[in-house]
Amino acid sequence: MPVSPFALCIITIVVLGALGLPIGHSMIVASVFYLLLSGLDLGTAAEQILNGLFNSYVLLAIPLFILAADLMNIGSLTDRLLQFCLVLVGRFRGGLGHVNVVANMIFAGMSGSAIADAVGIGRIIIGMMTKDGRYPVAYAGAITASAAIIGPIIPPSIPMVLYALISDTSIGYLFLGGFVPGVMLGGVFMVMNSIIARRRNYPVEPPIPLGEIPKITMRAFPALMLPVILLFGIYGGVMTPTEGAAAAAFYALLASTLIYRAVTWKQLYGAILTSGRATTSIGMLIAGALVFNYVVTIENVPASLAKVLTGLHPSAGGFLLIVNILLLVLGCLLEGSTILLVIVPIFIPTAKALGIDLVHFGVVVVVNIMIGLLTPPYGLLLFVLANMTKQPLVAIVREAALFILAALMVLGVITLFPDTILWLPRLIGYKG
Template sequence: MNFASPFSISVVAITVLAFLGLPIGHSMIAGSILYLLLAGLDMGTAAEQLLNGMYNNYIILAVPLFILAAELMNIGSMTERLLRFCDAVVGRFRGGLAYVNVVQSIIFAGMSGSAIADAAGTGKMMQMMMTKDGKYTPSYAAALTAVTSVIGPIIPPSIPMVIYALVSDASIGYLFLGGVIPGLLMAAAQMGIVAYQAQRNNFPVETPTPLRELPGITWRAFPSLMMPVVLLGGIYTGATTPTEAAAVAAAYALVISVVLYRSVSFADFYQSVLASARTSASIGMLIAGALVFNYVVTVENIPESIKAILISWDLSPIGFLILVNSLLLLLGCVLEGTTILLVIVPVLIPTARALGIDMVHFGVMVVVNIMLGLVTPPYGLLLFIMTRIAEVPLRDIVRDVLPFLWAMIASLVLITFLPGLVLWLPRLLGYQG
């Protein structure tokens, strides 16, 4: 590799700017423009790639709409009603609130599509519920909330899967279907750890909700529980595209919170729109930077070069998947997930295709890897979020996260080596891959 080449200088510039604190999206745009300048190419190409990439991809619009839907859920009473429903169903067992934490993440997974939105939305409430009267340590409650939040983007809908579809041209609908069983498998692994710890540590047993109250609790939560049905039903019946379904989800959350539950003021709505806009803008800038940098990568023929190198190693499909898992788990410790999806994964896709690896299976495996990165030290964005919410040292949360992390890595191994876990449901509904 020529370290004085325009591409090498561009990569160094992006790395230095990012370490100096410039957002990674801005860093990629600046580094890409520097490459165009040094390579003697038209610098206007950066703007062309950015505009074409952002405006020609209707799918990108789903990202801010899913974010808005999550914000609208959190400002209303939908969250409280769903948590009450989860507590009524599983709260009666030893370690009941820990089970509630897992179950509520499964339900919220069908609504927001974002791990961070799930953690921020229910994190404070679950933290308060679990630590009240000293039932659970603050670090354990925070660790459990962090690991259960990663289920959100695996079970549909999923913002990371939307972004993967953008770079791979895989079907969003089949990607969503492919995430259902892996997401439930990871939830089962988490429940297994909770069950073991509940018996070993003698977790408290909550006061059981009388069965006669269960129908009323279910009825009050029913409109909220119907949101995944409305969202996914629109996609799989063909009534809506995934982007249109995201808009329907946001509208449904608004109507339920404002009209039915009457729990949202205009000021609350305004603040949720502002928060959604800020989050969407940061993701949009990251996508824009990646689109420009990916043009540079394409000009340098990096994907084909890496494809040739990997093929020369004579890797089997399984060997390649093991390599990708190892690489993504390591990168997930230090890089933000969207950056990995937009910069690293496109380089790996040509090799995956050449080896005959199914793009839906590969996509779900990649997303699971990236979600594990959110709770993997030392970076682990969800760990930092829960550190702020719980106000406990990071080392304490990491200690309590590790058993769950190992269980989820075991689930990842099954997902990698048993493609049927991912592809069974899509094939049942017509996928030909």
């Protein structure tokens, strides 16, 4: 029996990916190959890419959030935020671990990227934690990697922007839906850090004199205002999420250059170059996904899968359990954006058919994908922190294991209890 064009398309993606070609390029090549075998117009590939990119105003938010994060990293915003967090939680046992988590929660309201959070905060906080041997280097790397997954869950969030693109769901309500799960993750990570700190007798940081607290708070105030301006601007109806991303980038530039005067022209050029490279990488992945999703639609895969799954009569909870398991397994093997753009669209029709709220589904999906950044062998954050700390990957994974377990507990709670996600959006007017 001859192999179908769609099967050959999938095989081509796998082979090209295994040979080292970026997944976005692999999907474009495989999709063009499918069009050729099916006798369809090859120009359809270019048409799908152009229509998808030029008609999706929401995609502009991605490069702008990336630029905002890079501008914050080169300025002194991160240093000032860490000092402020030290005032808040540094006095407890394992205080610098708590500072790490809280700083990531605050930074999450600015960047929307886990990698940006890990790199921006990581270099400084790991140095603080490992100075004079106060914390093992591997533990400092593990808690930094774990805390960084909070970034794309608390708004703003680049993965949620991508999910909104494929599901036609409101970005504003998705952002709001991620707030409570993000805080829950921060809470359980701090509890886990407290338990580990007591067992290992990690140090208590010396309390900051009361006279210094107002000064430290004022120094951090311009940086702390960024998430406030961003979120109130979006939910107050003043600006769209895309306009909010532009405002975040502009404010980060303003704070770094005029308020803190901490950026040179060379650093600014480097930040723009870095954000441009990251945007190009994500853009190629989106382009590949747009063409491949067209192929998947032609083959009627989402509708066929929805028919099969609904024919099995699963409950909404049973379906979400299946999706969680599949995404967690795939997270060990694939990059998060690939899962979001290629795999998740296949599940959306079934979620709709089972009456699952798409805001709830979207936040559960994003939390799954963020946990995938911590799970070996592919966990991208593990590689970033292992490289940053010069520690063996196995050592980082071992120290991160309890934080991964804590994150899975939060995933279970938000899956079983949709109101943990939907409560805040409904408070603002969401009817789902």
